[in-house]
Amino acid sequence: MNLFHFLAQNHEQVLELTLEHLWLVGVSTLFAVLIGIPLGIVSAHWPVWNKPVLGAANIIQTIPSLALFGFLLPVPWLGDRADRLAILALTLYALLPVIRNTYTGIRGVDPAVVEAGRGMGLTDRQLLLQVELPLALSVILSGVRVAVVASVGLATIAAAIGAGGLGEFIFRGLAMVNNQLILAGAIPAAVLALSADFGLGWLEKRLRPR
Amino acid sequence: MEPNPANSPVIEFRDVAYALPTGQELLSGLNLQVQPGETLVLLGRSGSGKTTTLKLINRLLTPTGGEVRVNGVPNAKADVIRLRRSIGYVIQDVGLFPHFTVQRNIGLVPRIEGWPAERIHRRVKELLQLVGLEAPLASRYPHQLSGGQRQRVGVARALAANPAILLMDEPFGALDALTRDQLQREFHLLQQRLGKTVVFVTHDLREALRLGSRIALMEAGKLVTVLSPTEFLRSSDPLAAAYVQAFGDGLDSVTIRGAS
Numbered sequence: 001m002n003l004f005h006f007l008a009q010n011h012e013q014v015l016e017l018t019l020e021h022l023w024l025v026g027v028s029t030l031f032a033v034l035i036g037i038p039l040g041i042v043s044a045h046w047p048v049w050n051k052p053v054l055g056a057a058n059i060i061q062t063i064p065s066l067a068l069f070g071f072l073l074p075v076p077w078l079g080d081r082a083d084r085l086a087i088l089a090l091t092l093y094a095l096l097p098v099i100r101n102t103y104t105g106i107r108g109v110d111p112a113v114v115e116a117g118r119g120m121g122l123t124d125r126q127l128l129l130q131v132e133l134p135l136a137l138s139v140i141l142s143g144v145r146v147a148v149v150a151s152v153g154l155a156t157i158a159a160a161i162g163a164g165g166l167g168e169f170i171f172r173g174l175a176m177v178n179n180q181l182i183l184a185g186a187i188p189a190a191v192l193a194l195s196a197d198f199g200l201g202w203l204e205k206r207l208r209p210r
Numbered sequence: 211m212e213p214n215p216a217n218s219p220v221i222e223f224r225d226v227a228y229a230l231p232t233g234q235e236l237l238s239g240l241n242l243q244v245q246p247g248e249t250l251v252l253l254g255r256s257g258s259g260k261t262t263t264l265k266l267i268n269r270l271l272t273p274t275g276g277e278v279r280v281n282g283v284p285n286a287k288a289d290v291i292r293l294r295r296s297i298g299y300v301i302q303d304v305g306l307f308p309h310f311t312v313q314r315n316i317g318l319v320p321r322i323e324g325w326p327a328e329r330i331h332r333r334v335k336e337l338l339q340l341v342g343l344e345a346p347l348a349s350r351y352p353h354q355l356s357g358g359q360r361q362r363v364g365v366a367r368a369l370a371a372n373p374a375i376l377l378m379d380e381p382f383g384a385l386d387a388l389t390r391d392q393l394q395r396e397f398h399l400l401q402q403r404l405g406k407t408v409v410f411v412t413h414d415l416r417e418a419l420r421l422g423s424r425i426a427l428m429e430a431g432k433l434v435t436v437l438s439p440t441e442f443l444r445s446s447d448p449l450a451a452a453y454v455q456a457f458g459d460g461l462d463s464v465t466i467r468g469a470s
């Protein structure tokens with residue numbers, strides 16, 4: 001039985017696992033953006049916070065993913081459902097690129113533009129929302145893109161704790177020494193990663209200020 | 211802001227000092243008054259404290275000693291956002307918002323002040339004409355403009371909400387000689403028409419003589435002297451004399467303000 005045959009025959013399950021995979025990546029990316037952008041803004045505006053925030057996000061990155069899933073397993077409520085666990089872990093990993101790029105993007109705004117805005121009487125909030133964030137947007141988005149692509153790969157490991165996703169095929173294939181099963185998980189995951197990379201890359205280019 | 215009684219200074223420095231958090235003093239013992247409708251030029255070399263002086267007026271910097279008053283109100287007591295919106299600010303690097311069109315750049319303060327769209331539109335058109343730009347430029351982005359055009363937009367933007375005070379920090383310093391000459395000429399005419407109170411920073415004596423009704427000479431964080439352009443050329447003050455000498459023969463061709 002070749003791979004295409006397998007995919008065709010199991011298209012319902014492939015679709016289901018792909019959707020699960022997208023759910024894990026999508027929700028964790030959303031959380032990472034909601035937490036990471038404000039943290040990036042804080043570190044860009046108050047240099048005192050820069051080192052602790054980026055340092056913490058960096059440390060999280062160094063924890064091996066399988067170990068992190070394992071560590072979180074006994075936590076109450078979280079441990080009840082594997083997808084909660086997986087989403088938390090993926091969120092934590094996605095934080096660093098989002099925070100770092102938000103920081104870099106805002107610090108990269110031309111100081112003359114900020115000075116002019118301030119001198120004209122923009123409030124801090126107006127300056128942030130109308131000037132700094134729009135000008136930093138493409139840099140922030142490139143951080144999100146890095147996070148998404150890495151998450152698609154990382155999310156396959158979430159199957160190890162039963163969170164579902166395309167990793168199911170991969171782990172099953174590993175256990176059964178079945179390469180086609182492994183590929184049935186790996187190829188759709190790779191396609192997801194590439195499409196996300198391409199789509200977000202396109203958006204990033206569109207938003208880049210001239 | 212309360213109305214300004216005639217002939218009382220628009221801007222007043224009372225024994226103002228400014229020091230960095232490290233303790234380094236950038237400005238000390240500054241006493242200076244700017245009268246309504248005059249163009250006061252702050253002249254000095256880099257590090258003399260002229261930009262610091264300018265930024266104390268719209269409170270981009272807060273004095274570490276003394277008091278700055280605008281329209282008789284101490285800056286420390288004023289609402290800083292209102293204060294800044296009542297003062298036009300033009301800087302050498304212009305600082306146009308690169309993601310806004312010319313129209314939006316100019317109309318920003320009116321927009322956040324809640325003017326109706328129709329009034330903003332009219333105002334932008336009026337201002338473009340005032341600073342000598344063609345109307346179709348309104349829909350362009352800053353990167354599509356030349357350096358001179360950009361600075362014209364910078365001036366238009368500063369004038370948008372019709373402030374009585376204009377602060378200009380070497381606005382023509384980064385332009386080529388021809389464009390600079392033209393903009394100085396036009397600005398001088400514009401100023402005669404509008405009668406704003408202008409504080410203008412430069413290190414160029416020719417520019418100072420050409421545009422200033424008075425010249426405040428600064429050196430090492432201190433105000434050395436305040437002179438009219440004609441007085442400046444005859445001054446026995448060693449620093450003023452040094453300036454006149456440094457700019458030398460070129461000064462003959464300068465049209466001194468008020469003397470033409």
